[in-house]
Amino acid sequence: MSKMKNTIDPAVNYLLPLAKKAGIETVWDRFAAMKPQCGFGELGVCCRICWKGPCRIDPFGNGPQRGICGADANTIVARNLVRMMAAGAAAHSDHGRHIALTLLEVGEGHAPAYRIKDEQKLRNIAEKLNLAPAGKDIRQVAKEVALASLDDYSRQKRSIPCNWAKVTLTAERVDKLVDLGVMPHNIDAVIAEIMARTHVGCDADAVNVLLGGLKGALADYTGMCLSTELSDVLFGTPEPVVTKANLGVLKEDAVNIAIHGHNPLLSEIICDVALKMNEEAKKAGAKEGINIVGICCTGNEVMMRRGIPLATNYLSQEMAIITGAVDAMVVDVQCIMPALTSVAECFHTEIITTMPENKITGATHVEFREDSAVDSAKKIVEVAIEAFKKRDKRKVNIPDYKQTAIAGFSAEAIVAALSKLDAKDPLKPLIDNIVNGNIQGIALFAGCNNTKATQDDNFITIAKELAKNNVLMLATGCGAGTFAKTGLMTQEATEAYAGESLKAVLTAIGKAAGLNGPLPLVLHMGSCVDNSRAVNVAVAIANKLGVDLDKLPLVASAPELMSEKAVAIGTWAVTLGIPTHIGIVPQIMGSSVVAEFLTEKAKDLLGGYFIVETNPEQAAAKLVAVIKERRKGLGI
Ligand code: BF8
Ligand code: SF4
Known part of the structure; x- marks a missing residue:
């Protein structure tokens, strides 16, 4: 049997032999x-x-x-799985809590580093949450929205659903979830409930355990939804922006600071502060000043909002250091390999941890606090400039690979582009084209890289096949990173790979929106928490068509997933009625009850279900078949 390739990323393939030669483990x-x-x-x-x-x-x-x-095996497998969902929900919703607390501080006037960047969005959210914002001072609105969001972490009445889950889904779906007893009332309580029911000697009915997991997955959705929307309020709602991706975005003559992790609270301030410290970097000998690049979902956040180039995605984070050109890698939470500090020992790179609950042995810790955000950011940039002075030029190997990427497709940005075709009814052109078959369906790519698959390969293979079949594609997280690195988020990719009817629609929208050509082949919707943006779009379409989400020709795919967060996301996608492909064999196959529930029974109960397929060509064929089946169901 031939050995599976590690990656199709040319920058990584350039660096791997160098790492090997230098004895650096990856x-x-x-x-x-x-x-x-x-x-x-x-x-x-x-x-x-x-x-x-x-x-x-x-x-x-x-x-x-x-x-x-x-x-028995069923109980054991189910318990292990739902504990993963609880951990995923905890990770996303803790991120959401930080954002909501910061918005509260802004409302109360205690967070000078932050401000409300998108007032209109804040007012729209307040409307949605029934907080009657008209005539109220914007800081008061911020306070009320923050408190209504924090209620989703503290409500004790089990019969009242979480605000954010209730107001962002179709009414039919909300009713279904309430009827099934899986609608969360309190994110933290639901996570605690999963830990409690899976303690030794508690819930031993595998299906009941799984239903608890579905509730946990919906708590994950709730946390990420409020996280995304409130981040837009604080940092701006993304709009299309042209930038670059892959390790070639590092610059030999600049202080390179890689920001890695997930939470924009720190990275946004670092970007602001770095702009003001360019002169200091130049004084230290960096002709081009400071160059900020992103990794993983922090990378996606700042790419969407500021056009900051993306250096790489999850599996190749060590490679950024192996270029010898990263002076500081600033990390906050989630998906940060503990190996980074060992790799950094071979170079001058400073690994800077920032969160009290996320430290790595061997890293420099610069504590980040919202109330002194600017000071922390300054200190970090200073550490990076000092490290730059120690850079060994002989060790610098920046791969000459980078691709153009158009990012920034929030739901609002998509509606804005569509409104150029129909100002009164922006969704109409999209829906008309779905109904007439020019767009066969919509696919959301999400999730990670995993060493069990050739890095980026599954994403690219499936996407090219779906493009040929006229499927509109959205992407988030490290999947978005893949498409950005490989040039599929460009207008050229649309010309090269889209089926004729899809190309025509993307061209009509792109031209109307003043892009002088089509929309990119894959629309970058953001980080992993931004998967809720895709739900926003899907719910708007479903409401307009007067159907629930499980009737739409909509699929999701996480072809290289690995994290607990990805397990939670995949599960809520299924719970919302979306057929969801995973390209990695899940650690559930030891239980027929669990495997059958998630891949078959879920379909009757929820409309959504998991499709497990490791072969990307076959996965694409299955996704196209599901889309056709859904179209048939709608009679289109
Ligand atoms: O939240 S896709 S590897 S970085 S878990 Fe992690 Fe997976 Fe990347 Fe972002 Ni999402
Ligand atoms: Fe074994 Fe304890 Fe697990 Fe029971 S709960 S299967 S005894 S490890």
Whole structure:
């Protein structure tokens, strides 16, 4: 059997041999050393929930079929899975909480580094949340919106759904979720409930455990939704912006600061502060001043709002350091490889952690607090400039690879582009083209990279196939990073890969919006929390057509997923009625009950379901078939 390629990213393929020569270990070396990976873990049948264990179920039926307490494979797999969903929800919603608390501080006048950048959006949100904003001072509106969002973390009455889940979904879906008992009332309480019900000796009915997981996944949705919308209020609602992506965005003659992680609260301020500290960088010998680049979802956030170039996505974060040109990598939360500090030891690069609850041994910690954000940002830029002075020019190898990428397609930006075709009824041109078949359906690409797949390859293969089949594509997270790096977020990609009817529609919209050509082939919707933007678009279409989400020719795909957050996102997508492809075999196959529920029974219950397919060509074919089936269901 031929060995699977690590990546199709040319910048990474340029750097990997250099890393090898220098004896620097990367994620792919550690993956190779880890093989074969534990078969029990792969199937999800290993339980470490109590210290009588670890227990593992023999998948071949010869050895133990129950753990020491009597839990069977179904219970064990379901518990392991929903704990992942709880962790994903905790991660996203903690991010959301920080944003909501900062908005509250802004409303109360205590956060001088921040301001309300999109007042209209804040008022629209307040309307949506029934807070009657008309005539109120904008700071008062900020306070009320923040408090209504924080209510979603503290409400004790189980019968009252979370505000953000209730007001952003179709009425039919809300009713269905309430009827099923999976509508969250309080994000934190739902996460705690999952931890409680999966404690030793509690919920042992696999399907019941899974229903608890669905509620947790919807708590994840709620947290990311408020996070996205309130971030727009504070930092601006993204609009299309042309920028570059891949490691070639690093500059030899600049102080390169890579911002990595997820939360825009710090990265936005760093961008502001860096602009003012250019002269200091120049004095230190950096002719081009300071060059900020992004990695992972922080990268997506600042790319969408400021056109900051994206250096790379998840799996190649170490590679940024291996260029020898990154002076500081500033990290906040989530998806930051602990390996970064070991790689950085071979260079002059400073790894700077910023969050008290996210430190890495060997990193420099510069604590970030919202009330002293500018001071923290200044300190960070100073550390980067000092590090630049120590850069060893002989070790600099910036790969000459970068692609143009058009980012910034928030739901508002898409509606704005469409309104150039029909000002009174902006969604009409989109819906007309879906109904007449020029656009066959919509696919949302989300999720990570995973060493179990060739980096970026699944995304690209599936997208090219869907493009040929006239499917409109949206992307977030590291999937968006893939498309940005590979040039699929360009007008040229539309010309090259879109089917004729899709191309015609994208060209009509693009030209009307003054882009002098088509919209890009894949629309960059932002970071992982920004998956809620795709729901906004889908709900608007569903409401206009008078159907629920599970009737739309809409699919999702996370072909290289790995994180607990991605598990939570995939699960809420299914819970909202969206057929969702995953390209990595999930760690649930040790339970027929769990596998069957998620891939089949969910369809009857929710309309959405998981499609597991590791082969990208076949995955694309399955997604096209689902879209056709949905079209048939709608009679179009
Ligand atoms: O939230 S796609 S690897 S960076 S988890 Fe992480 Fe996955 Fe990337 Fe952003 Ni999302
Ligand atoms: Fe084993 Fe049960 Fe303890 Fe899990 S909870 S480790 S199956 S005894």
